């Protein structure tokens with residue numbers, strides 16, 4: 510069962526689906542070197558909705574399972590502890606209703622985490638940066654460094670978690686560029702406000718936002 514909408518967040522008109530099975534990632538893009546050369550942060554987005562197939566491809570590149578036998582993912586992880594979970598706020602995604610969804614790498618699907626209209630609140634928590642409102646989707650990186658600390662030590666847990674977030678983000682940047690989409694990284698936001706909005710528990714923190722959408 511998803512959690513109820515946070516205080517100050519409007520309820521959805523109709524109940525969003527509890528689970529969204531994502532289409533199989535199938536895209537084969539440009540050579541890596543061309544994608545690296547073309548990669549730029551894009552701050553202007555068109556009102557055309559982001560396709561679910563594109564979002565699927567992006568999430569697979571970020572955290573998808575690439576070795577099902579061993580449960581290994583697209584981005585590297587300290588000791589395979591995977592301390593970063595990806596949550597999606599679909600501002601404007603074809604076929605996705607209002608709410609915040611959690612990406613589940615196993616099963617390659619989105620699970621409704623919180624129903625409610627979070628677009629305004631997330632935009633505000635990101636210090637009013639306009640592109641947080643206009644991009645097709647906001648991907649929120651929720652870190653749980655304790656997963657690393659359990660295997661290694663407390664001191665290196667946060668460092669490894671943030672480094673991993675960087676790897677994930679780079680995959681998102683390159684995949685979005687390869688798809689001809691706009692993409693951007695955001696570190697300018699209130700982690701406290703984001704944590705409150707999502708109702709995160711002790712030891713969890715939003716550490717990064719990435720945006721994707723059709724370019725203007």
Ligand SMILES: Cc1cc2nc3c(=O)[nH]c(=O)nc-3n(C[C@H](O)[C@H](O)[C@H](O)COP(=O)(O)O)c2cc1C
Nearest residue numbers: 548549550551552638640693694695696697698717
């Ligand atoms: C950790 C990090 C945080 C960032 N935070 C923001 C941000 O809050 N707002 C913004 O407009 N750009 C942000 N950016 C994007 C940078 O401004 C951008 O990457 C930089 O200008 C270089 O441009 P390029 O990505 O097109 O090469 C961030 C980038 C990184 C790596």
